[in-house]
Amino acid sequence: MTDTEPEEKAEEGGGNFILDIIAEDVASGRAKEVVTRFPPEPNGYLHIGHAKSICLNFGAAETFGGRCHLRFDDTNPLKEEVEFIDSIIEDVRWLGFDWGQHLYFASDYFERLYGWAEHLIEAGNAYVDDLTADEIREHRGTLTEPGTPSPHRDRERQENLDLFRRMRGGEFADGEKVLRAKIDMASGNINMRDPVLYRIVHASHPRTVDAWCIYPTYDYAHGQSDAIEGVTHSLCTLEFEDHRPLYDWLIENLDVPSRPRQYEFARLNLTHTVLSKRRLTELVAGGHVAGWDDPRLPTISGLRRRGVPAAAIRDFCARIGVTKNDAVVEMAALDHCTRELLNKTAPRRMAVLRPLKVVIENYPEGKTEELDAVNNPEDEAAGTRKVPFSREIYIEREDFMDDPPKKFFRLGPGREVRLRYAYFITCTDAIKDADGAFTELRCTYDPETRGGDAPDGRKVRGTLHWVSAEHAIAAEVRLYDHLIAEADASGDDFLDRLNPDSLEVLDGCLIEPALGDLGPGETVQFERQGYFCPDPVTTPEKPVFNRTVSLRDSWAKKQKKG
């Protein structure tokens, strides 16, 4: 194995400015090894925006032969839960990444973090403040005006130490005191105006339970946790750019074991959906969706339940790139990645979503044939299967028109079409009910066209999917559409703009027998319609399918254009 230059590795890794920075650090020897980390707070489920960060962090580590840690940023017991820890672990793993033995929790470092806080106090770099939260805000100044020092800013070190120890000891109530870094109340960067390092929270922590009643803030815990783990490149989103001076200040003023560097990139935004934990929490808590794994949600668990393969998500993350542009990626880009992968891998099946009965008058009653159907034209190794055919079948309601235009290649009175893998049939009669709705089609078939080809060489333009009435299985199919109809889903009024048609449940669907024993996550293509996978609630008695994504439909597009 020959050594590849770091710059080349950066290119192989997809090529972005973060990888370029790491490559330089490796080339210059500033980084002896590459260590990254994915640091979620366990206060919600992961979404595709996190996937971008996960792919970047794990991908960078892999590219440079380093490692990536999974570290929970569990510094706020008021918001964090074990359920979220478990789901995050499951989701990162499902996405295809492995942190090996490097599963960490910021809470594992609480004792060390506390020790460093005392060091800060001893060095005159931190003080205990008695001001209330409101008072601190008032003293902080505004974006254009400097703050004013707290009256407790110049407390004696010994008094600070004593107070801080008593904070830890539980002598004070929530909010009564905080530990603050002593930096610069006049800084243009508000994060440097004596940021809070520790606050008192008498609450049970998911992991440390009641061992602590003071908890470090993100700003204090994050960089030091990175340093403890030997993280070389601490990658985070743009909103933390302002925090970097504080990140660096703490590292410089503490005797930490390593010198991590923070780099920022733009978070992912997607059209037609929301991508922030706050908003997703609102949707879930408010009952606007069925849970964190609702297939309409851009959560990892929602995408998984919908049938989107992890590899499609990874491909998507690789294609959108990593920059500092505040970008909004079109949902169509994700759909494309999903379709592209599934086209190559998903077995083909036939299912009729909105059935219309067809009786083939010249086909013998009681006869059944087993016809050969190709499982995946993109993958010969997928083989073939048998599909039962009989006198009564169902086709898609929209595949018949009473008075079809010339360009309609499907069934109409007197028209001939092909039933996929079966026969050519010609419509002889269409039966209506009292309301004028078609209830049944009468057709004849050409026995010479078995399998779908006419020996006389005649062509038909249309090929329909179908299902044998006697052999089909009844199923429920759930169709999903954008959570938010407009592309621009930003704004706090998103709850008022939810797409009322984001979920359509079809109950009288009929699926071919081979679809009966499919398990969740096994995404298949329903020919001519889209990709579907069984929902976790599916049973052999009552199959339930989710539509992952539809097939492209140029006919529908043409229709819409008129």
Add this chain to the structure above:
RNA sequence: UGGGGCGUAGCCAAGUGGUCUAAGGCACCGGUUUUUGAUACCGGCAUUUCGGAGGUUCGAAUCCUCCCGCCCCAGCCA
């Protein structure tokens, strides 16, 4: 009248002074093949244009100046 960022086609995004009369992908528009109106394939899609205006240079999307626009920050959230 604070600080930190960002501005290349409808959407992402390469590009780091000459090989840019600006990659690639998505979307879109044509066409070919087709037992999925799918897929695949072919072609089109920023010809003084890279937020704008000046300037430096033989030469600028790439350097300088000014201007404009957008995003983030005043949690004891992360």
